Amino acid sequence: MRRLALIGLVILLSACAEVSTRNTQLDLTLIQYEKALRWSGIEQMNQFRKEPINFTPQQLAKFKKIKVTGYDILQTSYRDDKLKQLQVIQLVQIRYVNEDTQIERKFNEQQIWEWDSDADRWWLVSPFPKIPLR
Numbered sequence: 001m002r003r004l005a006l007i008g009l010v011i012l013l014s015a016c017a018e019v020s021t022r023n024t025q026l027d028l029t030l031i032q033y034e035k036a037l038r039w040s041g042i043e044q045m046n047q048f049r050k051e052p053i054n055f056t057p058q059q060l061a062k063f064k065k066i067k068v069t070g071y072d073i074l075q076t077s078y079r080d081d082k083l084k085q086l087q088v089i090q091l092v093q094i095r096y097v098n099e100d101t102q103i104e105r106k107f108n109e110q111q112i113w114e115w116d117s118d119a120d121r122w123w124l125v126s127p128f129p130k131i132p133l134r
Contacts, residue, residue, distance in 0.1 A: 022115060026088060029113070029122040030073075037094070038068045050114065050123035066131070069104060070095035086115040088122070096131075105132060 029048070036044040042063040046052045055063070075091040090113070095106040112126040 022086070025120070026113065026115075026122055030090075033124070034071045037071060048124045050116075050125045053128055065099040066096050067099070068094060068096045070106070074108070087125075088113040088115075094129075107132060 033045070033048050036048065042055060042060060072093045073090055074093055077089045079087040079089060090111045091108060092111060093106055093108050095104055097104050107129065109129040110126060111124060113122045114125045116123055
């Protein structure tokens with residue numbers, strides 16, 4: 001009986017450690033993504049995507065004129081579908097200034113982050129947002 005209780009405790013502790021590691025990894029990923037968004041540019045942001053986007057030179061030129069001035073997490077929810085990967089859905093508000101107009105604008109983006117247990121990391125799987133570049 002003791003052996004069974006000990007095995008159960010080991011399984012429970014290892015599951016807690018896995019969740020803790022996954023949550024820590026999520027926090028680090030989200031912080032790194034925000035830094036990439038604010039300071040590094042579109043190429044760096046693309047490294048967080050499960051399927052990187054091939055931007056045209058024209059798109060890259062437009063994005064280089066944008067400076068992100070704010071990144072606020074409005075809402076976070078979790079989805080743990082046993083048939084799919086664990087997902088975190090975030091609603092964020094992004095504020096930015098276009099160099100040409102010097103007007104601050106903002107938009108909301110729904111980000112879907114998916115845990116990849118094989119790669120032991122989080123990937124951004126949501127579509128690239130439609131950024132109003134007036």
